[in-house]
Amino acid sequence: MTSPMVKAESVHKRFGRLEVLKGVTLEVAPGEVVCVIGPSGSGKSTFLRCINHLVKIDAGRLWVDGHLVGYRQVGDKLHEQRDAEVCRARAEIGMVFQDFNLFGHMTALENVIEAPIRVKGLAKRDAAAQATVLLERVGLADKLAAYPAQLSGGQQQRVAIARALAMTPKLMLFDEPTSALDPELVGEVLEVMKALALDFQTTMIVVTHEMGFAREAADRVLMMDDGRIIEDGTPEHFFKAPREERTKQFLAAIL
Amino acid sequence: MATETAESLGSPEIKAIPVRHPGRWVAAAIIVFLGVALGNSMASNPRFEWGIVGNYFTSSRILHGLVVTIELTVTAMAIGIVLGVLLAVMRLSRNPLVSGASWFYIWLFRGTPVFVQILLWYNIAALYPRFSVGIPFGPTFAHFTASSVITPFVAGMLALGLNEGAYMAEIVRAGIISVPEGQTDAAHSLGMTRLLTMRRIVLPQAMRVIVPPTGNETISMLKTTSLVSVIAVAELTYSAQLIYSVNYRTIQLLIVASLWYLIVTTVLTIGQFYVERYFGRGATRDLPVTPLQRLRRGLTLRHGL
Numbered sequence: 001m002t003s004p005m006v007k008a009e010s011v012h013k014r015f016g017r018l019e020v021l022k023g024v025t026l027e028v029a030p031g032e033v034v035c036v037i038g039p040s041g042s043g044k045s046t047f048l049r050c051i052n053h054l055v056k057i058d059a060g061r062l063w064v065d066g067h068l069v070g071y072r073q074v075g076d077k078l079h080e081q082r083d084a085e086v087c088r089a090r091a092e093i094g095m096v097f098q099d100f101n102l103f104g105h106m107t108a109l110e111n112v113i114e115a116p117i118r119v120k121g122l123a124k125r126d127a128a129a130q131a132t133v134l135l136e137r138v139g140l141a142d143k144l145a146a147y148p149a150q151l152s153g154g155q156q157q158r159v160a161i162a163r164a165l166a167m168t169p170k171l172m173l174f175d176e177p178t179s180a181l182d183p184e185l186v187g188e189v190l191e192v193m194k195a196l197a198l199d200f201q202t203t204m205i206v207v208t209h210e211m212g213f214a215r216e217a218a219d220r221v222l223m224m225d226d227g228r229i230i231e232d233g234t235p236e237h238f239f240k241a242p243r244e245e246r247t248k249q250f251l252a253a254i255l
Numbered sequence: 256m257a258t259e260t261a262e263s264l265g266s267p268e269i270k271a272i273p274v275r276h277p278g279r280w281v282a283a284a285i286i287v288f289l290g291v292a293l294g295n296s297m298a299s300n301p302r303f304e305w306g307i308v309g310n311y312f313t314s315s316r317i318l319h320g321l322v323v324t325i326e327l328t329v330t331a332m333a334i335g336i337v338l339g340v341l342l343a344v345m346r347l348s349r350n351p352l353v354s355g356a357s358w359f360y361i362w363l364f365r366g367t368p369v370f371v372q373i374l375l376w377y378n379i380a381a382l383y384p385r386f387s388v389g390i391p392f393g394p395t396f397a398h399f400t401a402s403s404v405i406t407p408f409v410a411g412m413l414a415l416g417l418n419e420g421a422y423m424a425e426i427v428r429a430g431i432i433s434v435p436e437g438q439t440d441a442a443h444s445l446g447m448t449r450l451l452t453m454r455r456i457v458l459p460q461a462m463r464v465i466v467p468p469t470g471n472e473t474i475s476m477l478k479t480t481s482l483v484s485v486i487a488v489a490e491l492t493y494s495a496q497l498i499y500s501v502n503y504r505t506i507q508l509l510i511v512a513s514l515w516y517l518i519v520t521t522v523l524t525i526g527q528f529y530v531e532r533y534f535g536r537g538a539t540r541d542l543p544v545t546p547l548q549r550l551r552r553g554l555t556l557r558h559g560l
Binding site: 052054083084087088089090091092093094095097099101102103104105106107114115118119147148149160163164167 | 435437440441444445447455460536
């Protein structure tokens with residue numbers, strides 16, 4: 001039995017008085033592709049941001065690849081990790097955002113090589129060679145010198161995926177990667193993600209409402225509501241016989 | 256060409272009589288008249304004594320004053336920009352003492368006239384006649400007398416630079432805040448440290464917001480250096496004053512100084528255009544055209560015709 005890539009134990013998060021996560025418990029195995037669905041405000045994005053410590057959890061425990069996220073355990077005491085330690089852990093977790101968040105002052109190529117050079121210490125020539133391969137893989141071989149403002153939403157999101165992959169992450173987090181896209185651009189991004197899931201066996205946690213993607217690429221679907229995971233099953237389970245009333249309602253609304 | 260367009264439109268092109276704007280013609284006529292009248296009076300009034308303006312325009316004392324003015328502007332702005340970035344980052348710190356210290360600095364230096372600050376630095380020897388470098392309550396390594404370190408030039412540079420730092424801090428802070436939080440999230444998610452994120456991702460994009468007001472500040476600084484004449488630094492204005500206090504050609508020398516300020520301001524404005532263009536890359540689909548490019552484009556277009 002392999003150890004889980006992500007393990008969450010009763011994770012809680014409050015923003016002021018608002019309790020966003022009310023005890024999330026979960027295990028994701030290496031190579032698994034998990035889709036997280038649920039209404040807005042159910043805590044999906046917050047949970048995703050907890051995994052790479054962009055959001056600090058208030059209670060519970062969270063491990064990535066066996067390492068505690070954001071803390072160091074010494075005896076029975078928890079020590080907060082220093083910025084450098086947190087960054088080292090984050091460097092191994094890729095993240096793709098709803099609004100792409102490409103660095104606006106850099107070309108597509110510069111976006112992709114920035115972290116490999118500055119964080120991993122790769123030589124510029126090696127980083128550029130690797131980035132060119134990645135950008136070709138996402139179908140943007142002719143856009144290396146384009147600035148984000150010169151690219152369509154779908155192209156920007158594919159650059160963002162290449163940027164995350166350039167750090168050779170062991171885990172990829174996708175936060176509603178197609179929600180900000182025009183309907184006809186959704187497909188090109190999902191194709192890239194599908195290839196990642198099926199051909200490269202990348203461990204992925206994808207917050208999305210694209211049930212078509214879930215059906216084709218996901219091993220598991222999680223339904224979140226009100227800060228908890230209320231249903232966990234295969235895509236078929238969700239399509240054929242969801243158990244919870246809330247899940248049925250939600251799926252009826254989005255399908 | 257026109258018929259082709261009309262044909263491709265499938266209907267005849269509109270040929271309408273344009274609206275007349277008599278008001279514009281009247282306004283233009285008034286402006287031309289006033290311009291000619293002003294030019295005529297400046298040229299024909301012998302009291303302007305343009306010959307004397309010409310004689311002093313490149314005199315060595317004026318040119319030396321110009322150099323001092325430029326030195327003061329550059330050094331004071333350098334101090335101001337470095338201090339401004341530091342204060343802005345401090346102001347955004349989560350440590351209340353650090354952000355409080357920055358707030359206090361800005362409050363103090365923005366709240367007192369720069370003229371008073373210049374006089375204070377010039378007279379600093381009255382408060383601290385001697386400086387020592389060493390460990391507080393421990394050994395000292397070196398002594399300086401204030402009058403040897405704080406020359407009038409240094410007093411002026413410090414006063415202008417430290418004052419500018421307070422204004423630059425707010426400009427830099429506005430720039431940093433203008434960069435969307437998603438940029439920081441993305442940088443952090445790639446494993447970039449906070450310092451690296453600030454240096455490589457946030458500040459370069461903040462520059463687009465920071466550069467225009469900084470250009471403004473530089474031009475303003477160029478002219479504010481004339482205040483330093485009060486502590487007898489022989490910059491451009493004081494050099495002019497020294498000359499006219501002897502020969503009484505007051506207006507002519509003030510014109511000489513003004514012309515030089517105008518020339519340097521023009522050069523700075525051109526420089527600002529190119530700096531803005533550099534930091535604007537990526538922000539717009541097309542960079543603004545430089546005058547040289549416009550000229551070249553115009554020429555090729557004419558050749559093409």
